[in-house]
Amino acid sequence: xxxxxxxxxxxxxxxxxxxxxxxxxxxxxxxxxxxxxxxxxxxxxxxxxxxxxxxxxxxxxxxxxxxxxxxxxxxxxxxxxxxxxxxxxxxxxxxxxxxxxxxxxxxxxxxxxxxxxxxxxxxxxxxxxxxxxxxxxxxxxxxxxxxxxxxxxxxxxxxxxxxxxxxxxxxxxxxxxxxxxxxxxxxxxxxxxxxxxxxxxxxxxxxxxxxxxxxxxxxxxxxxxxxxxxxxxxxxxxxxxxxxxxxxxxxxxxxxxxxxxxxxxxxxxxxxxxxxxxxxxxxxxxxxxxxxxxxxxxxxxxxxxxxxxxxxxxxxxxxxxxxxxxxxxxxxxxxxxxxxxxxxxxxxxxxxxxxxxxxxxxxxxxxxxxxxxxxxxxxxxxxxxxxxxxxxxxxxxxxxxxxxxxxxxxxxxxxxxxxxxxxxxxxxxxxxxxxxxxxxxxxxxxxxxxxxxxxxxxxxxxxxxxxxxxxxxxxxxxxxxxxxxxxxxxxxxxxxxxxxxxxxxxxxxxxxxxxxxxxxxxxxxxxxxxxxxxxxxxxxxxxxxxxxx
Amino acid sequence: xxxxxxxxxxxxxxxxxxxxxxxxxxxxxxxxxxxxxxxxxxxxxxxxxxxxxxxxxxxxxxxxxxxxxxxxxxxxxxxxxxxxxxxxxxxxxxxxxxxxxxxxxxxxxxxxxxxxxxxxxxxxxxxxxxxxxxxxxxxxxxxxxxxxxxxxxxxxx
Numbered sequence: 001x002x003x004x005x006x007x008x009x010x011x012x013x014x015x016x017x018x019x020x021x022x023x024x025x026x027x028x029x030x031x032x033x034x035x036x037x038x039x040x041x042x043x044x045x046x047x048x049x050x051x052x053x054x055x056x057x058x059x060x061x062x063x064x065x066x067x068x069x070x071x072x073x074x075x076x077x078x079x080x081x082x083x084x085x086x087x088x089x090x091x092x093x094x095x096x097x098x099x100x101x102x103x104x105x106x107x108x109x110x111x112x113x114x115x116x117x118x119x120x121x122x123x124x125x126x127x128x129x130x131x132x133x134x135x136x137x138x139x140x141x142x143x144x145x146x147x148x149x150x151x152x153x154x155x156x157x158x159x160x161x162x163x164x165x166x167x168x169x170x171x172x173x174x175x176x177x178x179x180x181x182x183x184x185x186x187x188x189x190x191x192x193x194x195x196x197x198x199x200x201x202x203x204x205x206x207x208x209x210x211x212x213x214x215x216x217x218x219x220x221x222x223x224x225x226x227x228x229x230x231x232x233x234x235x236x237x238x239x240x241x242x243x244x245x246x247x248x249x250x251x252x253x254x255x256x257x258x259x260x261x262x263x264x265x266x267x268x269x270x271x272x273x274x275x276x277x278x279x280x281x282x283x284x285x286x287x288x289x290x291x292x293x294x295x296x297x298x299x300x301x302x303x304x305x306x307x308x309x310x311x312x313x314x315x316x317x318x319x320x321x322x323x324x325x326x327x328x329x330x331x332x333x334x335x336x337x338x339x340x341x342x343x344x345x346x347x348x349x350x351x352x353x354x355x356x357x358x359x360x361x362x363x364x365x366x367x368x369x370x371x372x373x374x375x376x377x378x379x380x381x382x383x384x385x386x387x388x389x390x391x392x393x394x395x396x397x398x399x400x401x402x403x404x405x406x407x408x409x410x411x412x413x414x415x416x417x418x419x420x421x422x423x424x425x426x427x428x429x430x431x432x433x434x435x436x437x438x439x440x441x442x443x444x445x446x447x448x449x450x451x452x453x454x455x456x457x458x459x460x461x462x463x464x465x466x467x468x469x470x471x472x473x474x475x476x477x478x479x480x481x482x483x484x485x486x487x488x489x490x491x492x493x494x495x496x497x498x499x500x501x502x503x504x505x506x507x508x509x510x511x512x513x514x515x516x517x518x519x520x521x522x523x524x525x526x527x528x529x530x531x532x533x534x535x536x537x538x539x540x541x542x543x544x545x546x547x548x549x
Numbered sequence: 550x551x552x553x554x555x556x557x558x559x560x561x562x563x564x565x566x567x568x569x570x571x572x573x574x575x576x577x578x579x580x581x582x583x584x585x586x587x588x589x590x591x592x593x594x595x596x597x598x599x600x601x602x603x604x605x606x607x608x609x610x611x612x613x614x615x616x617x618x619x620x621x622x623x624x625x626x627x628x629x630x631x632x633x634x635x636x637x638x639x640x641x642x643x644x645x646x647x648x649x650x651x652x653x654x655x656x657x658x659x660x661x662x663x664x665x666x667x668x669x670x671x672x673x674x675x676x677x678x679x680x681x682x683x684x685x686x687x688x689x690x691x692x693x694x695x696x697x698x699x700x701x702x703x704x705x706x
Contacts (some may be wrong), residue, residue, distance in 0.1 A: 496661075500628075503659060521624045
């Protein structure tokens with residue numbers, strides 16, 4: 001029959017469908033009654049439902065790989081753990097490289113596990129063992145790279161619990177395949193099987209499975225790890241690595257060099273939070289490795305993480321992580337160098353200068369972002385902490401205006417406990433200064449540390465809050481001396497002269513920016529003490545010592 | 550044999566005690582001896598002061614005397630215990646002069662010298678004396694610490 005679809009008025013779509021429906025009904029009416037039509041529709045529906053519920057069941061015996069049941073990717077198969085030692089082998093053939101998503105549903109009361117094998121010429125080799133070591137729990141492995149060939153999946157009882165059979169509840173094995181473009185290639189569980197990752201191209205991976213029984217690392221046994229590697233040729237470079245957050249996963253990110261030295265190890269950031277390594281310095285050409293894992297054996301088979309590496313050439317203006325110890329301090333070759341406090345507890349060491357035993361004066365300043373209460377300390381080459389600077393609070397600059405030291409020396413920068421700032425830099429500035437007659441060598445806060453006065457002029461700094469400076473005077477016999485003190489701008493000071501034992505003979509106060517003269521007899525030896533009278537610092541003062549007014 | 554062993558143990562304990570005590574003794578810093586040699590060679594006046602009647606060393610404090618000559622701050626004596634002689638020297642014009650003294654005592658807790666309470670200052674705290682250009686006038690003040698009564702004597706050499 002030819003359907004005449006010409007409409008009477010020709011352009012109304014609804015009318016067209018109505019006519020079409022009438023024609024079809026009339027056409028079917030030529031073969032069967034309306035009752036028969038309804039019965040036919042019902043039968044079709046029944047067949048559809050029955051088809052959907054059609055299951056493929058394992059065929060025992062399939063306890064060895066030679067007896068394995070052939071399965072089709074994308075089609076599930078049911079099976080039973082018939083005995084305590086039952087192992088069910090299945091095999092699938094792969095023609096093109098793909099990613100496998102292998103899942104086995106839970107069996108009530110049974111700790112089920114599975115292994116993925118690859119066929120070789122005359123045997124099979126295990127590729128991945130998946131067992132979350134929980135009863136009545138499903139198992140899943142996602143992002144597993146397979147090339148052309150035959151693969152086997154064996155399902156058995158897991159190791160942890162007592163082996164029991166369950167002939168009433170079946171498991172369902174389903175292997176799906178996914179496009180492997182932009183994904184990790186499991187197994188990449190060790191540094192030797194690391195996936196090569198291109199620079200600046202994101203690669204996705206799964207925190208899957210939860211356990212890796214073959215990981216016998218004493219510190220993190222059974223941890224499922226994903227290893228990636230990248231190659232660096234033009235050194236030195238600085239690299240950034242970012243791993244996106246995945247719901248329910250607290251990620252761990254490590255960066256390791258070819259010798260196995262850990263360059264960066266992330267700190268806990270909480271679940272679902274990105275892990276970022278910024279400014280990791282790579283000074284030797286070669287392969288570097290990234291390890292990504294989930295803490296507490298967590299897994300997420302639904303949402304992949306994404307890892308991306310970016311590199312940039314080093315321009316001497318930023319720190320090179322890791323610089324958490326003196327040995328790996330970032331060299332300072334410019335007046336100012338930038339750094340970040342990230343992650344929590346980050347400590348940055350900097351090395352200033354070459355080899356010279358001659359002491360010189362330097363001004364050291366650290367300007368933090370508004371989010372950080374920064375601290376810094378000065379170390380000598382022996383690793384001894386000489387000065388620790390913490391005068392101000394959050395967002396405020398810390399400084400040491402009169403550091404007298406030979407090079408090289410080290411500056412350690414860190415923030416108060418619990419503080420971090422991934423986005424904003426602090427700036428460390430080290431500037432040589434030349435101030436005539438400066439003899440205020442810190443620390444000289446107590447009598448025993450007093451700086452010796454050679455000539456008749458003392459130039460000093462109020463270097464920190466409540467900075468007390470001691471100077472010792474040595475003369476032949478008793479000498480009457482006139483002391484003229486000029487206080488720093490904005491800092492009133494008190495000035496004392498002591499006897500030979502350091503007991504104060506007299507004290508005067510000098511207003512900020514003003515000069516005062518006093519006289520005192522020095523019995524061969526005496527001390528001068530200068531103290532600020534407010535919380536201000538970074539002020540220069542002058543003391544002139546004369547024999548006559 | 551047993552006695553020998555006991556002796557050795559006792560000796561070891563004693564030796565250990567010595568070591569421990571040696572460690573805890575603070576480092577001694579010898580005070581600079583006051584140099585009596587005058588700043589200016591041709592001095593013609595010397596003032597010497599010390600206290601008597603101090604029965605207890607705890608009461609013998611470090612001190613000095615601030616010296617005013619003709620009502621001008623001329624300096625201070627050397628520093629010493631109250632019982633020790635403390636010296637002040639100067640070159641003065643040949644004339645009659647007035648010396649007024651002020652006792653300053655070390656407050657060890659504060660680490661500084663403080664002017665002695667007026668009640669405890671030597672009385673009288675002044676003395677008139679004569680100087681010559683070719684002789685040294687030596688005024689000695691002896692203060693009885695119990696009564697705070699000062700006695701002055703003068704010797705022209």
